[in-house]
Amino acid sequence: MTHRTPKVPEKPTLEGLEAKWSAFWEREGTYAFDRAAPRERIYSIDTPPPTVSGSLHVGHVFSYTHTDAVARYRRMRGREVFYPMGWDDNGLPTERRVQNHYGVRVDTSVAYDPGFEPRPERSDGEPTSISRPNFVELCLRLTETDERAFEELWRTLGLSVDWSMTYTTIGPTAQRISQRSFLGLLARGEAYQLEAPTLWDVDFQTAVAQAELEDRERPGAMHRIRFGTDDGSGALIDTTRPELIAACVALLAHPEDERHAALVGGEAVTPLYGTHVPVLSHPLVEREKGTGLVMVCTFGDLTDVTWWRELGLPVRSILGPDGRLLDVPWGTPGWESDEIERARGSYSELVGLTVNQARRRIAEQLGESGDLVGEPEPVIRAVKFYEKGDRPIEIITSRQWFIRTIPHQERLLEAGRELNWHPPYMRARFEDWVNGLNGDWAVSRQRFFGVPFPVWYPLDAQGDVVHSEPIAAAEEQLPVDPSTDVPPGFQAEQRGQPGGFAADPDVMDTWATSSLTPQIAGRAGEDPELYELVFPMDLRPQAHDIIRTWLFTTVLRSELDEGRLPWSDVAISGWVLDPDRKKMSKSKGNVVTPMHLLEEHGADAVRYWATSGRPGADTAFEAQQMKVGRKLAVKLLNASKFALSDLPPAADALSSPLDRAMIARIGRLASAAGASFEEYDYARALQHAEEQFWWFCDYYLELVKGRRYSPDAEVAAGVSRALRISLSAYQRLFAPFLPFVCEEVWSWWQEGSIHRAPWPEGAELAEEAGGERLSEQELALEVAAEVLRDVRKAKSEAKRPMRAPVRRVVVRDTPERLQALELGAADLREAGSIDVLEMAGADEPSVEVELAEDG
RNA sequence: GGGCGCGUAGCUCAGUGGGAGAGCGCUCGCUUCACACGCGAGAGGUCGCAGGUUCGAAACCCGCCGCGCCCACCA
Numbered sequence: 027m028t029h030r031t032p033k034v035p036e037k038p039t040l041e042g043l044e045a046k047w048s049a050f051w052e053r054e055g056t057y058a059f060d061r062a063a064p065r066e067r068i069y070s071i072d073t074p075p076p077t078v079s080g081s082l083h084v085g086h087v088f089s090y091t092h093t094d095a096v097a098r099y100r101r102m103r104g105r106e107v108f109y110p111m112g113w114d115d116n117g118l119p120t121e122r123r124v125q126n127h128y129g130v131r132v133d134t135s136v137a138y139d140p141g142f143e144p145r146p147e148r149s150d151g152e153p154t155s156i157s158r159p160n161f162v163e164l165c166l167r168l169t170e171t172d173e174r175a176f177e178e179l180w181r182t183l184g185l186s187v188d189w190s191m192t193y194t195t196i197g198p199t200a201q202r203i204s205q206r207s208f209l210g211l212l213a214r215g216e217a218y219q220l221e222a223p224t225l226w227d228v229d230f231q232t233a234v235a236q237a238e239l240e241d242r243e244r245p246g247a248m249h250r251i252r253f254g255t256d257d258g259s260g261a262l263i264d265t266t267r268p269e270l271i272a273a274c275v276a277l278l279a280h281p282e283d284e285r286h287a288a289l290v291g292g293e294a295v296t297p298l299y300g301t302h303v304p305v306l307s308h309p310l311v312e313r314e315k316g317t318g319l320v321m322v323c324t325f326g327d328l329t330d331v332t333w334w335r336e337l338g339l340p341v342r343s344i345l346g347p348d349g350r351l352l353d354v355p356w357g358t359p360g361w362e363s364d365e366i367e368r369a370r371g372s373y374s375e376l377v378g379l380t381v382n383q384a385r386r387r388i389a390e391q392l393g394e395s396g397d398l399v400g401e402p403e404p405v406i407r408a409v410k411f412y413e414k415g416d417r418p419i420e421i422i423t424s425r426q427w428f429i430r431t432i433p434h435q436e437r438l439l440e441a442g443r444e445l446n447w448h449p450p451y452m453r454a455r456f457e458d459w460v461n462g463l464n465g466d467w468a469v470s471r472q473r474f475f476g477v478p479f480p481v482w483y484p485l486d487a488q489g490d491v492v493h494s495e496p497i498a499a500a501e502e503q504l505p506v507d508p509s510t511d512v513p514p515g516f517q518a519e520q521r522g523q524p525g526g527f528a529a530d531p532d533v534m535d536t537w538a539t540s541s542l543t544p545q546i547a548g549r550a551g552e553d554p555e556l557y558e559l560v561f562p563m564d565l566r567p568q569a570h571d572i573i574r575t576w577l578f579t580t581v582l583r584s585e586l587d588e589g590r591l592p593w594s595d596v597a598i599s600g601w602v603l604d605p606d607r608k609k610m611s612k613s614k615g616n617v618v619t620p621m622h623l624l625e626e627h628g629a630d631a632v633r634y635w636a637t638s639g640r641p642g643a644d645t646a647f648e649a650q651q652m653k654v655g656r657k658l659a660v661k662l663l664n665a666s667k668f669a670l671s672d673l674p675p676a677a678d679a680l681s682s683p684l685d686r687a688m689i690a691r692i693g694r695l696a697s698a699a700g701a702s703f704e705e706y707d708y709a710r711a712l713q714h715a716e717e718q719f720w721w722f723c724d725y726y727l728e729l730v731k732g733r734r735y736s737p738d739a740e741v742a743a744g745v746s747r748a749l750r751i752s753l754s755a756y757q758r759l760f761a762p763f764l765p766f767v768c769e770e771v772w773s774w775w776q777e778g779s780i781h782r783a784p785w786p787e788g789a790e791l792a793e794e795a796g797g798e799r800l801s802e803q804e805l806a807l808e809v810a811a812e813v814l815r816d817v818r819k820a821k822s823e824a825k826r827p828m829r830a831p832v833r834r835v836v837v838r839d840t841p842e843r844l845q846a847l848e849l850g851a852a853d854l855r856e857a858g859s860i861d862v863l864e865m866a867g868a869d870e871p872s873v874e875v876e877l878a879e880d881g
Numbered sequence: 882g883g884g885c886g887c888g889u890a891g892c893u894c895a896g897u898g899g900g901a902g903a904g905c906g907c908u909c910g911c912u913u914c915a916c917a918c919g920c921g922a923g924a925g926g927u928c929g930c931a932g933g934u935u936c937g938a939a940a941c942c943c944g945c946c947g948c949g950c951c952c953a954c955c956a
Binding site: 823 | 883884885886887892893894895903904905906909910911912913914915916918919920921922923949950951952953954955956
């Protein structure tokens, strides 16, 4: 026992511990990653970089605390923890926030204005058109502010990250790594460009990926529409999208549907336009739906794409990238019609309308022409939206970059099985997703604040872009912005000139960069020594809603670039739910800002709430639970004060049976909590530690109070040793959860940070106690606590104070238990203010308590 | 339609083959020399429903109901 003499404050308090200790940790470099550590000692975490697009919410606090508890545990286990923070600042959320915040929009025809300053107050007028570089500058300015706010929150929450390793997904390093990886994929044929029907958001006017879609229930109307047929009888179809009739390229029936067998092989004629379309059959058609006859448009939904591809249908595209109907060339090949003038006249009323407007107008037109059968019937149906969008996605043909995923499906499934999932059932979500993939990953976005594709295209003699021969940036050029940088072998003046070059105009999807966070955090290709130390990483912590995006794409990129898994373990957090069990939305999160929470309850209390949520489980937002956490922190403060104030020097060994029993118990607790942590079950570790700690305070500390203040130096030295050992263990057991209060109580009597102290070893504690299980001593502690409880009950029922003297207690029990109790009899008499303690053998155990007369 | 998870005290949840538990809330009591952000005690439950396995089921199996999430479909 080499600890210094404890120095305990008069009135310990939780107030101000966050500021005091986060400054201390920063000053001391407590969480600084030591790259001199050997590879096998390193524990690296692939931090989720939060989207810096505005509001922080309690969900962030919740899941980041889980990771921090794990990081702190591993550090105490002697691992050198690589725990950086990242900011995901590129992408649409930031663009949208900048547009709204500054009242601006990008106009690529506007020139860069080096002196541009946004209006200080956002006015309600039209947004100011600014150049793309000016827009990017505003994005960077705003994200910087946001990132400072995030960092302050994380520091207050007590995340044990090494802030010197912070990365951003828009920073030059991330861009270089992202572009380098892309060029590698391009060279190996894993990235390719294709003009094809693409999922498209009409507001953002960009392609989006399958993973970014979500269903939303929307009201619509089912229209029954008559197509013309050769025999004049007509063919009826049901559709919710009559505005796409001009884009109709075929009618389909199921091959075995006899109702329509006569039509199949023939032609039908579109109403209003008189266009001839073939009637074909395809097994995907469902006979039970509608009339059993379906209209195929290019493109109304993903099934249309399938039919278009498999049946080799032509394209009749009528939707523009802004979601409005295009003018179309009636009468030209592909747009032939029996009645060109009528078609042109009818359709011209739809040109320029949004799909919703066009839908209403064409319904009127069809009514007038008599081709609408009955009234449109209101229906509620699920419609696909871009998850950040406001209007349904459309499918629009455009040129996009793709990364191959479909050829790697099997390997990805294998990867999912090699990963250690915590909790294990989360693997199913990954497998479902991989099994359901229906196309390669579309990674290009027609946006501005993102990592540009590091390629240009040659222009032919006519000045047309030759997409088939992209010019890759040179390694030493990276990161490159092809819109301002010049490709190898060209001069700046050749931009846009026949025989010259043109930049690829797109940026990468935000996930195309986020999927490289292990490489970015580990500085792949930038700092090979560091990368070698930390990759593959140990842990990917994240929430379950982004398994199909972040987790999936990270595995994919790592497999494509490295041929191995990016990490060994994945820990999935749940969401924070409102008390009414609905997912807590970001807007609601604004009501209770995380910083406000931390100020009100204290960081340790909030962390307690977060870490009592089971791994993977959605957890209710409960201020009450934070109050409980605060009580635990206060209890730790006070119990430590009791144990450590004016504590005499410790004896060389434990002597009291009850002391040895208590230490043995704590030893088992330490082992169990450690085992739970090894399985990433921080909640279980906390629960057991907490349960036992309250018992320790209520029974053990009361039982040893007499000896604690004993004038007999030898007795006091014995209990001093027990208190030092138990307190030291409890403080360290709670350190991953309550880092501030634990550091505080540790500082009263120990050197250095508790967060670099070793995790309490069950085996060492058992050795100290004299055995892992001490049958008689532990029984003594147990029986003494039970009798003490009965004595308290008697006092409580008599409405007497707990210190009220007891004349006589008779304990009747088995000989074994009575014999054990003898070992703790003195402590029990002291704790219960018991004058006479008698024991008697009995078949029926009982405790008889005789209080002294009221004084 | 498929998959995953959940359903235990008023609330939040632990318990996975043999005593139905914790905290909060509630009731009653206690200024006890670490702590009133405390201490002690008490009330409160057909463990979603139904069947099966078992000497024994809250736990294991089958079915059903309800809630949540993911995926597919969405003409």
